[in-house]
Amino acid sequence: MNAADSRFPVSERSNGALAARVRGSVHVIGAGLLGASVGLGLRERGVDVTLEDLSPTTVALAADYGAGRVRTSEDPEPTLVVVATPPDVTADVVERALAQYPAAVVTDVASVKLAPYLELVRRGVDLTNYVGSHPMAGRERGGAIMARADLFVARPWVVCRDHETPAEALAIVEAVALDLGATLIEMTPEEHDRSVGLVSHLPQVVSSLLAARLIPATEQAIGLAGAGLRDTTRVASSDPELWVQILGANRGPVVELLDAFARDLSGFADALRDPAQAGARRTIADLLSAGNNGVARIPGKHGSSERFTSITVLIDDTPGQLGRLLTELGELGINMEDLRLEHSPGAQIGFAEIAMLPEVAERAVTDLVERGWRTL
Numbered sequence: 001m002n003a004a005d006s007r008f009p010v011s012e013r014s015n016g017a018l019a020a021r022v023r024g025s026v027h028v029i030g031a032g033l034l035g036a037s038v039g040l041g042l043r044e045r046g047v048d049v050t051l052e053d054l055s056p057t058t059v060a061l062a063a064d065y066g067a068g069r070v071r072t073s074e075d076p077e078p079t080l081v082v083v084a085t086p087p088d089v090t091a092d093v094v095e096r097a098l099a100q101y102p103a104a105v106v107t108d109v110a111s112v113k114l115a116p117y118l119e120l121v122r123r124g125v126d127l128t129n130y131v132g133s134h135p136m137a138g139r140e141r142g143g144a145i146m147a148r149a150d151l152f153v154a155r156p157w158v159v160c161r162d163h164e165t166p167a168e169a170l171a172i173v174e175a176v177a178l179d180l181g182a183t184l185i186e187m188t189p190e191e192h193d194r195s196v197g198l199v200s201h202l203p204q205v206v207s208s209l210l211a212a213r214l215i216p217a218t219e220q221a222i223g224l225a226g227a228g229l230r231d232t233t234r235v236a237s238s239d240p241e242l243w244v245q246i247l248g249a250n251r252g253p254v255v256e257l258l259d260a261f262a263r264d265l266s267g268f269a270d271a272l273r274d275p276a277q278a279g280a281r282r283t284i285a286d287l288l289s290a291g292n293n294g295v296a297r298i299p300g301k302h303g304s305s306e307r308f309t310s311i312t313v314l315i316d317d318t319p320g321q322l323g324r325l326l327t328e329l330g331e332l333g334i335n336m337e338d339l340r341l342e343h344s345p346g347a348q349i350g351f352a353e354i355a356m357l358p359e360v361a362e363r364a365v366t367d368l369v370e371r372g373w374r375t376l
């Protein structure tokens with residue numbers, strides 16, 4: 001898209017390739033990582049996005065990055081309000097948005113879904129125009145400066161409908177999620193919170209506690225760290241303030257998971273304490289092999305060879321894209337050792353997982369991104 005094109009709604013553009021599903025404007029409250037990323041992605045599709053934040057500097061910054069513009073009193077009501085504030089104020093902000101924009105649909109993107117919903121119910125707020133949602137996409141650091149237009153591409157976006165949610169309200173939230181390239185998943189708030197407890201909140205705690213073990217280690221020991229430690233501690237760089245809120249709001253499922261994990265850990269340690277005792281080696285092997293079975297269930301992680309590093313490149317589901325990618329890899333002098341393709345249902349996008357020698361992987365990513373490819 002060129003700069004001149006972006007001044008016009010996509011429907012008025014000649015190629016129409018990026019036509020937005022959502023009609024009218026979208027107002028984002030909380031212009032940090034999530035809010036500004038929603039804004040950037042929708043602006044790429046020509047959607048009119050307005051921004052609001054407690055911090056005027058954050059709004060100005062997000063607007064400078066191209067995530068939208070400041071709302072004025074003359075602006076008509078938005079079609080959709082996206083609340084992208086921290087979880088502990090989500091119910092307050094949703095309640096205020098529903099009152100301020102009675103004709104708009106209001107969604108929020110908070111990482112927990114049951115607590116804000118129950119709080120709104122407790123306050124007796126009319127939730128006809130509210131649809132809770134949660135894009136399963138983020139980064140370790142928050143703030144508008146970290147925002148990316150493609151943050152949600154090919155990522156799941158959970159939508160929590162209530163049995164009273166009108167189809168039109170749901171359709172508007174789904175339209176925005178699809179416009180941002182995400183894959184829709186419907187769940188109840190309870191199902192959502194139990195699921196993210198397992199796939200996001202437990203890994204966060206385990207990763208943080210594991211990384212904290214490194215603090216007293218010597219420089220020499222840390223110097224030996226490789227991909228295994230990096231992979232298992234990546235999310236330990238996350239923002240403690242946000243996670244105190246997320247974990248506190250989902251403590252029921254998370255505590256249950258942590259208790260079960262603690263039982264596994266102590267069973268493992270007991271077996272390892274005296275591996276000569278009958279059955280101990282089997283206990284250890286069973287727990288490790290259960291890990292093999294668990295990891296094989298993670299989408300996009302299918303036991304790649306130890307000798308190679310895999311990078312994942314997003315490809316539009318259109319003819320010729322894969323061919324172009326392989327040609328460009330050749331031009332860059334990157335030898336492909338293996339290739340696996342995966343499609344994301346509903347997101348008109350594919351993933352090309354390319355295995356290569358570890359020493360060229362970083363350069364491959366940098367060069368491909370420079371040529372306009374998107375990598376995960």
Ligand SMILES: NC(=O)C1=CN([C@@H]2O[C@H](COP(=O)(O)OP(=O)(O)OC[C@H]3O[C@@H](n4cnc5c(N)ncnc54)[C@H](O)[C@@H]3O)[C@@H](O)[C@H]2O)C=CC1
Nearest residue numbers: 030032033034053054084085086087110111138139142143
């Ligand atoms: N960080 C992540 O990886 C993900 C976060 N989320 C959820 O998205 C929401 C936002 O998170 P981030 O964008 O990471 O946080 P962030 O800290 O980058 O942005 C939050 C913004 O909300 C503003 N804010 C706080 N209270 C406000 C209020 N009462 N009215 C207006 N603005 C207010 C803050 O000034 C800040 O700019 C959270 O609920 C989080 O659980 C969801 C998916 C991933």
Ligand SMILES: O=C(O)C(=O)Cc1ccc(O)cc1
Nearest residue numbers: 111135136137138139200235
């Ligand atoms: O980086 C990752 O793997 C994440 O899981 C990021 C993330 C953090 C918080 C969310 O509510 C959703 C996604």
